[in-house]
Amino acid sequence: MDEKRLQYIFNHINNNKVNYIKDLSEVIRFHSISAFPEYKPELIHVVKWSQSFLRSMGFKSDVKFINYNIKENNIRRNNPHKHLTKLRYRQNQSFQTFGPPFLFSTLPNSKSSQPNNITLLIYGHLDTVPARKSDGWKSDPFILTKVKHDFYGRGVTDNKGPILAWMNAIRALIDLDICIPVKIKFFLESAEESGSFGMERILKQESSFFKEIDYAVISDNFCPNIKNPCLTYGLRGLIYFYLQIQSAAEDLHSGVYGGSVHESMAELVDILSKLSNATTGRITIPGIYDDIKSLTADEIKAYSNFDFNLEDYKNAVRSLGLLHFSKIEELSYKWREPSLSIHGIEGAYSGVGAKTVIPHKVIGKFSIRVASHQNVQKIKNNVINYITRLHEQRSTGNSLNVVIEDEVDSWLTNYKNYNFQLASEAIKRVYGRYPDLTRDGGTVPAAVYLSKYLKDPNNSLILIPLSYAADGAHSENEHININRYIMSIKSLVSYIYEIAKHHSSRSI
Template sequence: MQNPIEVLKEYIRFPSVSTDPAYAEGMQGAREYATRLLEEIGFTVEVVPTDLHPILLADRIGNPDWPHVVIYGHYDVQPADPFELWTDEPFEPTVRNGRLYGRGTADNKGPTIVHMAALSRVLQAKPDLPLNITYVIEGEEEIGSPSMPKFFDQYAERLSQADFMLVSDTGSPNTEQIVITTALRGLVDMEIKLRGPKSDLHSGIHGGAVYNPLQALMEICATLHNPDGSVNVPGFYDDVVPVFDWEREELKRYPETVESYRAMLDVPAFYPANGLSPLEAVRFGPTLEFNGIGGGYQGEGSKTVIPSEAFAKITCRLVANQDPVKIQAQLLQTIRERCPKGVTLSFRDGGIAEAYYVVPPERPNTPADQPASLARAFKAADAAIADQFGKAPIYLRE
């Protein structure tokens, strides 16, 4: 592989926004570019069709008795809106103060190229490396991976031969301290819509007679959190895995303080719930967030209407042991119970995903039946990172 930075820049230039059909060409370009990169370093690539964006399934298989690792990533990115808030064009990568900026730099094109570049160098030095490698690169991660369950069912026998999977969708704080991510939070994504009158109404004529959908929406949303910031949905925290002492000790090694984190985000204060510190809350706690709220007149000036409908986009980030199906049902039931009779509630399912959590060997909560291959992978990562970076990795949930 040529200069990985230049390769990454070219990859970023493809506007691969999976949620918007207007970016279909960018999705195709990113997919084809990733395919070429994999083929250049010796992989056989199969483009697996889906109802939306195809999945890349690439193999370098030698002896079936060799260890087998699957590397996962995705080629789609989040929308770059609002564009006016970007210092530079989001899909034209720019280097400033030693950092590369552009949509997808960190999520997920950068990590993907890091692993490809590392493999390229290793395979150049050791073309007969006794390791089977499979890449799975999807194009729908940013919209909830709707095609992945069917894909895994379709290729279950082939993928089940692997010893473990490496998720190429995480990061480290700097080049001096490497973090191995042991958990990724799960997701419940939904949109609720409240409908009142059949059309917008003049508030001077009809105000006081009908329930304003925006008012009803704000009242419902305001009940979903307690004053301390915790989620006010019955049963939401019932199955949450506790934070273990060894995890808090690992977090103490993380090269960031609460104050540096606050300064980076430029917020006046933090608002963590359930007794967690801000740095703990983003790793160990589940959340309920409002990602977008709308309804009524949004233009300049005033328009004195009672809107016919209002909506809220809501996501929950879940931690280990929380069942997204259960959480989705609990949240929807709570919203239904708190919805006033003067409006009609509808619901759009935006998808769900389970939280992912693995524990390094020799920890108090390491599963007794942890596969030997996974334990070997942890120990190999420990040794390799200590050798190349001069210190052991930190193991943290994300």
């Protein structure tokens, strides 16, 4: 495949823009929200739709579920993902009647006089975070809606759109009867937005699928600005906490009992306020920053040269203010230091109008993004010990319970490895410039879990973001720019071409 042939493929991609939009429209319509029990059937539907899409391209594609075989007394009774799995019991053993579906798909080498054994694995997730028009959407979040050059819908940028970009990049080669030089595998899940529930177990269960993976790509994070493509070599980890305070057996009338009892909400808000400094953003829990390494000279140079404007960033995310006043500080705190965010309170009245009630039990939800080199277990211990001490100092008599909902380690790789070099050349061919090399403040559990199963964990896995921070993932009015989307499909074809060129003895 020479440069002339690539241009031929790029023209084909340009001419199929309408078909790509149609595909996006179809997959967006599934309410595949993994957080809510009532949408369990939608997870099955979107996985089955993707299976049919891949099978139409010649993939062998199978839907898999987790096979449980564990003792009843080892099952977590407070599992926050219990809606994703229903267990029935037979004596001391359990077996699953439902769980999050996973899709395993393989496209063998195209017919060629010189088939090779190079395998490319592509990961993505088909579930989304919740969305309702009443949240502030300008249109129905599950109906793809065009506004100028952007298309709006839940999942267009995280992560259904990027998955379809990969599928359509491969389909372009198939439609043009161009031999694909590598074996392609898709591993798609449906519970990433619920902490990739069950992934570690399914990886062990289906470990043969992941043998001899030469290259692995995840397109499930975001470029910092809309001007430049990027490649990502580091992610923060995540620990998600439930902090429960209970003060009574049932809700109380504030007129009858207000001023005479210790209120659970008051204590919860007080403790939450002491976890971090709202002005500086610094976490106030002792020991959190113990393992953070100082910025190196190379990092300072890289951050200084990085094309990143604070005002543009502020406008892109529609923020009213930023915590930091220099580019180096903003990038450093975003990529390589921990952060604490308070997400909500369960059990408190949040409906329209007034309700003069004292909630008897409230649950504060917060998370810590874990930086590289930090020890997750140490952080958990520090958080629990600190909260317990704050609670004991109050002597309220209220009960305290701290539950870890999810935990994922950080991920960091060497951006000088050959996979990054191939991807950089591929992107330069399409965008006319090399991509920025970035870390990301977000968390992708698959990056941590999959690394253990790759042929060369230090060189195999790369993150190629196809979305941008300003696209509004997880927010109202999530959208994707169609012109950038078409360029992303071209860059993925270009990446496959670079792999073929790198293994030139088995060229197309």
